[in-house]
Amino acid sequence: MDGRTKFIFVTGGVVSSIGKGITASSLGRLLKSRGLKVFMQKFDPYINVDAGTMSPRQHGEVFVTEDGGETDLDLGHYERFIDENLTKLSNITAGKIYLEVIDKERRGDYLGATIQVIPHITDAIKDKMEKAAEESDADIVIVEIGGTVGDIESLPFIEAIRQWRHDAGRANTLYIHSTLVPYLKAAKELKSKPTQHSIKELKSLGIHPDILVLRTERALDEDVKNKISLFSDVDKGAVIEARDEEIIYEAVISLKEQGLDRLVCRHFGYPDKEADIEEWTGLVERIKNTKQEVRIAVVGKYVATKDAYISLAEALRHAGFHHRVKTTLDFISTDEVDEKSLAARLAGVQGIVVPGGFGSRGAEAKILACRYARERNIPLLAICYGMHMMVAEYARNVLGLEGAASCEVDPKTPHPVIHLPPEQKEKTDLGGTLRIGRHDMLLAEGSLAREIYDGARSIGERHRHRYKLNDNYTEALIEAGLQISARNTADDVAEIVELKGHPFYLGVQYHPEYASRPNRAHPLFAAFLKKALLQE
Numbered sequence: 001m002d003g004r005t006k007f008i009f010v011t012g013g014v015v016s017s018i019g020k021g022i023t024a025s026s027l028g029r030l031l032k033s034r035g036l037k038v039f040m041q042k043f044d045p046y047i048n049v050d051a052g053t054m055s056p057r058q059h060g061e062v063f064v065t066e067d068g069g070e071t072d073l074d075l076g077h078y079e080r081f082i083d084e085n086l087t088k089l090s091n092i093t094a095g096k097i098y099l100e101v102i103d104k105e106r107r108g109d110y111l112g113a114t115i116q117v118i119p120h121i122t123d124a125i126k127d128k129m130e131k132a133a134e135e136s137d138a139d140i141v142i143v144e145i146g147g148t149v150g151d152i153e154s155l156p157f158i159e160a161i162r163q164w165r166h167d168a169g170r171a172n173t174l175y176i177h178s179t180l181v182p183y184l185k186a187a188k189e190l191k192s193k194p195t196q197h198s199i200k201e202l203k204s205l206g207i208h209p210d211i212l213v214l215r216t217e218r219a220l221d222e223d224v225k226n227k228i229s230l231f232s233d234v235d236k237g238a239v240i241e242a243r244d245e246e247i248i249y250e251a252v253i254s255l256k257e258q259g260l261d262r263l264v265c266r267h268f269g270y271p272d273k274e275a276d277i278e279e280w281t282g283l284v285e286r287i288k289n290t291k292q293e294v295r296i297a298v299v300g301k302y303v304a305t306k307d308a309y310i311s312l313a314e315a316l317r318h319a320g321f322h323h324r325v326k327t328t329l330d331f332i333s334t335d336e337v338d339e340k341s342l343a344a345r346l347a348g349v350q351g352i353v354v355p356g357g358f359g360s361r362g363a364e365a366k367i368l369a370c371r372y373a374r375e376r377n378i379p380l381l382a383i384c385y386g387m388h389m390m391v392a393e394y395a396r397n398v399l400g401l402e403g404a405a406s407c408e409v410d411p412k413t414p415h416p417v418i419h420l421p422p423e424q425k426e427k428t429d430l431g432g433t434l435r436i437g438r439h440d441m442l443l444a445e446g447s448l449a450r451e452i453y454d455g456a457r458s459i460g461e462r463h464r465h466r467y468k469l470n471d472n473y474t475e476a477l478i479e480a481g482l483q484i485s486a487r488n489t490a491d492d493v494a495e496i497v498e499l500k501g502h503p504f505y506l507g508v509q510y511h512p513e514y515a516s517r518p519n520r521a522h523p524l525f526a527a528f529l530k531k532a533l534l535q536e
Contacts, residue, residue, distance in 0.1 A: 005133035006268045007173050009161045010144045011207070013198025014180040019242060019251075021074035023178050023213050024144045025081035026251040030261035031140055032082050033275040039136035040078040041129065042071070042091050044146040045153030049095040052434070060307030064462045064514055065090065068437025074144065076311045076514070081252070083517055089135060092128045094153060100124055117156050125160035126167070140268075149177075150201045162206040174267050177202055177209035178242070181216045181224065190218060192228050199232045211238045211263055213255075219243065238263055247287055249518055252280050283321065283519050292325040294532050297349040299342075299369040301362035303331035312355055312383070315516035319525035323533060332369075334362030342368050351379040351504075351532030354386030356464070356511060363409040367393045379504035379531040381524065384465050387497060387507030388418040391469060391477070394499075398480050408467050417477075419470040436464050439488055439510070441495040447485035448506065449496045452527040458489065461510035468509065469494040504531035 008027070012020045021042075028038045048054055051062045052070035063076040069088035079086055101124050105115050113120075132141050145161065147154040165173040179195040195214060202209060212234050214220060220241050229236040240258050245251055255261070261275050296316055302308035313329055320327035332345050342365060346352065352373045354366050366389040373380035374393070382390040388406045395404035395417045403410070406418035440460045443450040453459050474484055474494065486496035499505035508524065516522035 005138055005172075006140045007129065007133075007164060007168065008140060008142045008176060008264065009164075009173065010142065010176045010178065011149050011158070011161075011202065011209075012145070012147070012178045013149045013202065014194045016148055018148075018178050018180055018215050020144050020178045021077045022248065022251050023176070023242060023255070024074075024142050025077045026255050027176075027260060027264065028078065028082040028142050029252050029280065030256055030275045030277070031264065032084075033277050033280075034261065034265065034270070034273055036139040036270070037137065038082055038084070039132055039138035039141045040075075040082065040086060040090060041132050041141060041143045042074050042078075042146060043125065043128075043143065043157045044072055044091065044093045045151060045157065046093055046146075047095040047098070047153075048093055049099055050091070050093060056302040056308035057305050060305060061310050061312075062464070063311060064436060064464050064511060066438040066460075066462060070434075070436065070464070072146070073307055073310055074146075076314070079514075080314060080517055081249075083519070087135070089128065089132045092125070094156070097121060097124045097128075097156075118159060121156045122160040122163060125157060126164060129160075129164065149198060149205070155205070158202075158205050158207065171269065174211070174264060175207055175209045176211045176213060178213040178215060181214045181220060181228075183216070183218050190216065190220065190224050192224055192231075195228055196231050209234055210267060211240060211260070213240045213242050213260075215242045215244075217244050247284060249280065249287070250284055252277060253284060279519060286324060287321060290320070290324055290326045293328050294320065294323075294325050294351070294529060295328045295330060295349050296351045296353060296529075296532060297330045297332055297346055297369075298353045298355060299332045299334060299366055300355045301334045301357050303333045309355055311511075311513040311516070312353065314518070315513040315522055315525045316353070316529070318516045318518050318521040319529040321518060322521035322526050323529055325529070325533065327529065334365035337365050337368075339368050343372060346372050346378075349378070350535040351381070351528060353528075354380070354382040354389060356384035356386060358385065358408070360409040363389060363392075363406070367396075370394075371397060374499065374502065374505055377503055378535065379528055380506070381504070381528045382507035383513070384463075384509060384511060387509055388467060388469075390505075390507040391417050391482070391497060394477065394480070394482050395473065398482075399476055406467055415473070417470050417473045418467050420467055434464055434466050435468075435493075437462060439463050439490065439493075439495075441486045441488050443496070444483070444485040447483060447496075448498050448504075449485040452523050454523065459486075461495075461508070461512060462514045463510045465509060469497070503534070504528055 010020050010024045012018045032038045050070045060073045063071045066085050067087050071091035145157050179198045225239045316327045370390045370393040392405050395401045401415040404415035404417050405413040407416045438460045481500050484494045485498050495509045497507045512522045512524045
């Protein structure tokens with residue numbers, strides 16, 4: 001370590017989902033606005049090698065990086081806030097660390113040494129931090145430790161970041177601890193005791209926080225701040241309040257007003273220049289002053305889980321910011337509707353999104369949603385698995401191919417319009433075997449897709465899928481009016497399908513939501529919402 005790259009470590013206490021990711025992301029935005037190059041990293045304590053095989057019902061969405069990493073959803077927050085594309089190095093799990101160490105042991109790389117958590121596991125963790133600094137060439141790397149201080153699973157990561165200060169020096173490291181200060185309605189007071197215990201636990205592991213970020217639903221009075229400052233031995237000026245915000249992007253403004261970025265820059269010896277967040281402030285003001293509303297239905301199988309479609313929901317909201325309208329999302333569970341009830345739920349919506357997914361459950365409801373949009377000229381955006389259902393619906397009800405389906409849904413379908421390509425059939429493991437990451441494609445001249453992408457001949461987007469359009473059916477689909485408007489440049493996979501003569505009936509094989517930014521809506525979502533706004 002040459003000491004040039006500084007490291008900020010963000011830990012959490014008391015409860016999970018405390019908002020560490022938003023705190024880390026907001027700080028990243030502020031530091032970037034000061035002209036610093038920022039890279040972000042998340043260490044997750046679970047034993048899965050990556051997030052790819054984890055159910056959205058348990059863990060929320062799987063976020064995909066351009067280089068094909070299947071990662072924790074916090075990386076979506078990171079990218080949206082700091083407006084930088086991250087990499088596989090940005091999300092490291094305990095499973096990945098242990099697997100690498102065990103593989104080395106099996107090869108004999110340790111020359112017969114007894115393999116232990118300290119130093120072998122902690123060294124492997126620190127190696128990932130060092131690689132992140134080297135490959136990103138960042139001024140500052142912000143590292144979030146998943147879970148809650150005191151969890152058994154996170155102990156090796158806590159120990160690794162404790163060692164990092166010993167290795168790199170205090171001038172190159174900074175610890176931020178985020179905890180909860182709950183408000184007890186019965187007592188009508190804020191309680192600091194959970195925070196005190198969390199800090200005590202952190203100190204017992206050898207880490208003294210430099211800054212505290214206190215999550216609270218009510219403003220912290222001076223007495224509470226003084227009490228926490230005294231107990232924790234953290235300067236009162238470094239006790240920062242993180243209030244619940246109506247708009248998630250307001251966190252950047254709130255933390256700047258309290259001087260979080262100034263504290264960090266002083267610690268590292270950077271010039272105390274002002275962070276330029278004028279664009280960000282303008283974005284928040286535009287959101288707050290929006291009056292017109294557009295109603296969009298999202299028909300999916302994971303809608304009961306708040307974070308399962310978080311990037312999709314944010315991308316739709318970003319498109320609303322772009323058009324200066326509020327995007328109201330009506331999440332419809334495919335498990336709870338039939339044809340009649342679905343039609344009732346969709347009545348009055350101005351646009352329909354059929355998102356990605358895996359497996360057979362919920363497929364028929366998604367097909368019904370596609371048919372509803374097609375027959376009533378309602379704008380439809382179908383993503384990945386959603387595009388597969390869109391094609392199956394068209395094959396059934398326009399081409400008359402009874403029983404047409406994806407092989408993923410019905411392996412015995414007489415008309416496999418969506419099938420598993422030979423290279424996927426050879427794979428037996430589920431983890432790490434998808435067609436994933438950025439793939440480039442050519443857009444058909446004269447297509448709506450090319451118009452949406454501002455006339456570009458080629459584009460690159462992030463993918464995460466196994467099945468694809470069966471080209472044995474493409475000629476019939478095209479003759480019936482379903483245009484294949486983009487194909488992959490490397491393996492000729494059909495990437496975009498659109499319906500001629502419809503206001504907006506478009507399906508994509510990739511996931512455009514991962515590339516959307518609050519201040520720069522993805523063109524597909526912006527175009528979709530523009531058409532939805534024309535609906536009565």
